[in-house]
Amino acid sequence: xxxxxxxxxxxxxxxxxxxxxxxxxxxxxxxxxxxxxxxxxxxxxxxxxxxxxxxxxxxxxxxxxxxxxxxxxxxxxxxxxxxxxxxxxxxxxxxxxxxxxxxxxxxxxxxxxxxxxxxxxxxxxxxxxxxxxxxxxxxxxxxxxxxxxxxxxxxxxxxxxxxxxxxxxxxxxxxxxxxxxxxxxxxxxxxxxxxxxxxxxxxxxxxxxxxxxxxxxxxxxxxxxxxxxxxxxxxxxxxxxxxxxxxxxxxxxxxxxxxxxxxxxxxxxxxxxxxxxxxxxxxxxxxxxxxxxxxxxxxxxxxxxxxxxxxxxxxxxxxxxxxxxxxxxxxxxxxxxxxxxxxxxxxxxxxxxxxxxxxxxxxxxxxxxxxxxxxxxxxxxxxxxxxxxxxxxxxxxxxxxxxxxxxxxxxxxx
Numbered sequence: 570x571x572x573x574x575x576x577x578x579x580x581x582x583x584x585x586x587x588x589x590x591x592x593x594x595x596x597x598x599x600x601x602x603x604x605x606x607x608x609x610x611x612x613x614x615x616x617x618x619x620x621x622x623x624x625x626x627x628x629x630x631x632x633x634x635x636x637x638x639x640x641x642x643x644x645x646x647x648x649x650x651x652x653x654x655x656x657x658x659x660x661x662x663x664x665x666x667x668x669x670x671x672x673x674x675x676x677x678x679x680x681x682x683x684x685x686x687x688x689x690x691x692x693x694x695x696x697x698x699x700x701x702x703x704x705x706x707x708x709x710x711x712x713x714x715x716x717x718x719x720x721x722x723x724x725x726x727x728x729x730x731x732x733x734x735x736x737x738x739x740x741x742x743x744x745x746x747x748x749x750x751x752x753x754x755x756x757x758x759x760x761x762x763x764x765x766x767x768x769x770x771x772x773x774x775x776x777x778x779x780x781x782x783x784x785x786x787x788x789x790x791x792x793x794x795x796x797x798x799x800x801x802x803x804x805x806x807x808x809x810x811x812x813x814x815x816x817x818x819x820x821x822x823x824x825x826x827x828x829x830x831x832x833x834x835x836x837x838x839x840x841x842x843x844x845x846x847x848x849x850x851x852x853x854x855x856x857x858x859x860x861x862x863x864x865x866x867x868x869x870x871x872x873x874x875x876x877x878x879x880x881x882x883x884x885x886x887x888x889x890x891x892x893x894x895x896x897x898x899x900x901x902x903x904x905x906x907x908x909x910x911x912x913x914x915x916x917x918x919x920x921x922x923x924x925x926x927x928x929x930x931x932x933x934x935x936x937x938x939x940x941x942x943x944x945x946x947x948x949x950x951x952x953x954x955x956x957x958x959x960x961x962x963x964x965x966x967x968x969x970x971x972x973x974x975x976x977x978x979x980x981x982x983x
Contacts (some may be wrong), residue, residue: 572688573616576602577609577623577635578651583673590677597681606630613643620684622671625652638669645695647687651675668894685910686898692886693901698876703885706848715740716781723774733774734766737781746784747777750808779833782890783807786840790847798937799846803839806927806936811835813923814916816961821914821954831919834899838920841883841900842935845875847852848926857935867938868904880904904938907945914949921945922955926962 584602591600603609606627612618612673620641624634649980653673661697669683693699705712718736722728737744744765751768762768771776787804790796814835829834845853856874860867871878884901899916902909925941946952 571599572619572684573598573599574601575609575612575618575621575839576651576682577604577606577621577627577632577785578599578602579604579624579627583624590675591680594681606632606635609635610638610642613639613646617644618643618646619688620648620649622651622680625650632667645691647684648689649683649687651680679892682910682912687894688911689898689902689908692733693881694888696877696881698883702877702882704877706844711942715743716778716785719774719778719781723778728774730766730769732773733769733777737765737769737777743781743784746780747772750776750780773829775829776832778809779836783836785842786837790843793847793850794923795850796843796846798841802933802936803843806931806933807836807839809927810838810920810923813927813958813961813965814919815977817922817958818914818916818919820957820961823914827919828918830893830895830899830916834896834916834920836925837887837896838883838900838903838924839879840886841879841881844886845879845882859937861934878904906942907948911949914951918945918949918951922958923962926959930962930966 576584576587578587581604584604588600588602591598594600599742601612604613606623607630609621609623613621621636623632623635627635630638632650632652639646639648647669648667649669649671650667651671651673659678670688671680671683700774710919715736722732722736737747747768748762750770762771772780787800790800811832812835815828815832816975818831823831840851852874856867859870861872865873868878868880880901880903884897887897887900895916898909899920902911902917903920903924906917909917915934921939922941925939928937928939929941931937941955943952943955946955
């Protein structure tokens, strides 16, 4: 059944150009073109649409206001910006209701890909079993205050590191984690990093913002005796996946944004496990125990016993937090990239590959739950990259062993 799309732009010539550019999509999409936000809202009241694609700058009601209204009144509609704005970051900051952003002129293939991804996410998050599980959670982790403060500070590219240091310093536990990461094998620094300011310059502010969110989720359950033994290994695994995913993305000559996205998604990819362990410890520990001997694997057992997977739970929580759609997408499909709408390398690829590579050498059943999807890599023409990506993990292990040996030597000398 064709998807129904609503395009909104106050310039008639732009709408006519879209009609011509998207003429070849008529078999897949039923398209309506309107010249104002008011006309768009009227169209949405008259019949259901699967997606709305709007310009940013329009008179009376702009794209941000329109999508906010659509978000409130028609939450199932996929919301996308198609704008001539030069700064993608500026648009994202000012238009939180958007699921996706595309620049003019429109590439029909990219638009089709982005819409395909968004529809896949919408259908996934509409899973009734997933909603039942989430509704049954006693408490859903919220975004930490520190995250919002950092986000506000980072809206300006001129924000000095000293200000970021001041924000992080308010949370001793967070400052400790930043220093710990700066001194780890993932950063590859020789010598000790003892200054928070130096640590921030090495790690990068975007990574720190991700760290704030992930540490917050993990630390919320630190006092839970039923899962305390699982958290350190899950944390170490998540940091490692983030680091390797970022390195894989960099090796593919990706844009900086994709590399940062890969690290963020890698660090957050097991959020669903953390929450399930904390909120339904007996049920989820039973699934983990069964997975040790059951060839079906963790995801199949999760679907059997819960009706959804930890990846879906994690993606659902991230969507509640309002995190960018590509991050939610990467977490949702990190176990099953073939089910995504990806046609090229993305953060989904990087996180899936990193998780599978690390899982293969992890003795802990909780982390040993995924195999590399070779058919997916074949589809993307990336099968030959696997040995190179595995070497990143081997280098990381070697650096870790070297660091541990250095620490032992220092302790003996001391």
